[in-house]
Amino acid sequence: MKLGFLTACLPDRSLPEIAVWAVAQGYEALEVAAWPDLGARPFTATHLDVAGFGDREAEQTRELFESHGLTLSSLAFYDNNLHPDPDERAAVNAHVAACIDAAALLGCPTVGTFVGRHPGRSVVENLREAEKVFAPLVDRAGERGVKLIIENCVMEGWHPDGYPGNLAYSPELWEWMFSIGLYLNYDPSHLVWMGIDPVEALRPYVDKIPHAQAKDVQLFPDRRNRYGWPGKTVAREDPWDVGWWRYRVPGLGDVDWRAVVDTLYEGGFDGVLSVEHEDPVWGGTEDKIHTGLQVAHRTLRPLIVA
Template identity: 85%
Template sequence: MKLGFLTACLPGRPLDQIAAWAGEHGYEALEVAAWPDLGARPFTATHLDAARFGEREADETRALFDRHGLTLSSLAFYDNNLHPDPAERKAVNDHVAACIDAAALLGCPTVGTFVGRHPGRTVAENLADAEQVFASLVDRAGEQGVTIVVENCVMEGWHPDGYPGNLAYSPELWEWMFSLGLYLNYDPSHLVWMGIDPVEALRPYVDRIPHAQAKDVQLFPERRNRYGWPGKAVAREDPWDVGWWRYRVPGLGEVDWRRVVDALYEGGFDGVLSVEHEDPVWGGTDDKIHTGLQIAHRTLRPLIPA
C-alpha cells in the first residue's frame, strides 16, 4: 500500500510543483485531477488536459513522476454521467472516455468518476440509464487495460432536496456497479454520516477496490436533531451546507483509520490510499492546504508499513 493525495485541493498550482512538494514531504503517489477547465467550480482542477493528451505529454508526465519518485495512481474526473441535460451528459461521458485514453498512454491503472443521477427520474430509471451509459465506457477501458473506479460520494448538493445525487453511496449500489464492470474508489467518510459502518461495509468488497481515498468527517449530532438526516431545508443557500457534518483531513474526524487500514490490509489491498483534502478548516490558502496534507500524512503514515 502507498500513501498519496488527490491534486484537486491545489487547483492553482501546476502539476510539477505539486509533484515536487509531494516527493519532499513523504508522499508516494498522486491521484491527478483531470477535469476540463470548469472555472471556479469547487473541488475540481485541470492538472492533466485529457482532451489534448498525446505521447509527448505522456512522456513528460512519466518523467516528472519518475524524477520525484512518485506513482500516478489514478486520473480523477468526478462528474455527473447521468446529467439531466443531454448535451452536458454527453460532454461528461466523452471526457471520461478521454481520461481512459490518457490513462492508457500513461500506464495509469484507473480512472475515477461518479455514476451521478438525473434528479427528475426514479432510482430504478437512473440505474437503467447508467447501464446504457457505462457499457461502452467499460468496454473502452477494458480494451486498454484501464479500470473505471467510482467513488461512493453521496453528492447531495446535486439533488434539489439534498438527497443522494450519485448512485454509488451504499454496498447495495456497489454490487449493482460491479455487475456493470465498474469498481469502487472507497472513501469511508461518506459512509459515516450515512450511518453505515465503514469497516463492516468494506470487508466483503476489498477485492473490488483497486484504489481508495482517505477523507475524514466531523459530525455534530445536536444539529442533526434540528435538521434531520437530509440536513437544512428552510435556509439552505449553499446546496452543500447540510448543517450537521463537515469533511476533515484524516485524524480530525470520526473515522477509525486503524480499523480501516487494517481491514484493507486483511483483504489484500495493495493499491494507493489517496488523501482527498476537502477540509474547510485547513483550506483557503495553499499554506493551510499543505498543513492539512501534513496532518493527514502524520495520521496515516504510521499505519502503512514502508
C-alpha cells in the same frame, strides 16, 4: 500500500510543483485532477489536460513521475455521467473516455468518476439508464487495460432536496456497479454520515477496490436532531451546507483509520490510499491546505507498512 493525495486541492499549482512538494512531505503517489477547465468551480482542477493528449504528453508526464519516484495512482474526473441535460451528459461521458485514453498512454491503472443521477427520475430508472451509458465506457476501459472506478460520494448538493445525487452511496449499489464492470474508489467519510459502518461495509468488497481515498468527517449529532439526515431544508442557501457534519482531513474527524487501514490490508489491498482534502478548517489558503495534507500524512503514515 502507498500514501498519496488528490491534487485537486491545489488548483493554482502546476503538476511539477505539486510533485516536488509531495516528495518533500513524504508522499509516494498522486491522484491527478483531470477536469476540463471549469473556471472557479470548487474541488476541481486541471493538472492534466486530457483533451488532445498524445504520446509526447504521456512521455513528459511519465518522466515527471519517474524522476521524483512517484506513482500516478489515478486520473480524477468526478462529474455527473447521468446529467439531465443531454448535451452536458454527452460532454461528461466524452471527457471520461478521454481520461481513459490518457490513462492507457500513461500506464495509469484507474480513472475515477461518478455514476451521477438525473434528479427528476427514480433511483431504479437512473440505474437502468446508467447501464446503457456506462457500457461503452467500461468496454473502452477494458480494451485499454484501465479500471473505471466510482467514488461512493453522495453528492447531495446535486439534488434539490439534498438526497443522493451520485448512485454509489451504499454496498447495495456497489454490487450493482460491480455487475456492470465498474469498480469502487472507497472513501469511508461518506459512509459515516450516511449511518453505514465504514469498516463492516468495506470488509466483503476489498477485492473490488483498486484505489481508495482518505477523507474524514466530523459529525454534530445535536444538529442532526434539528435537521434530520438530509440536512437543512428551509434555510439552505448553499446546496452543500447540510448543517450537521463537515469533511475533515484524516485524524480530525470520526473515522477509525486504524481499523480502515487494517481491514484494507487484511483483504489484500495493495493499491494507493489517496488523501482527498476538503477540510474547511484547513482550507482557503495554500498554506492551510499544505498544513492539512501534513496532518493527514502524520495520521496515516504510521499505519502503512513501509
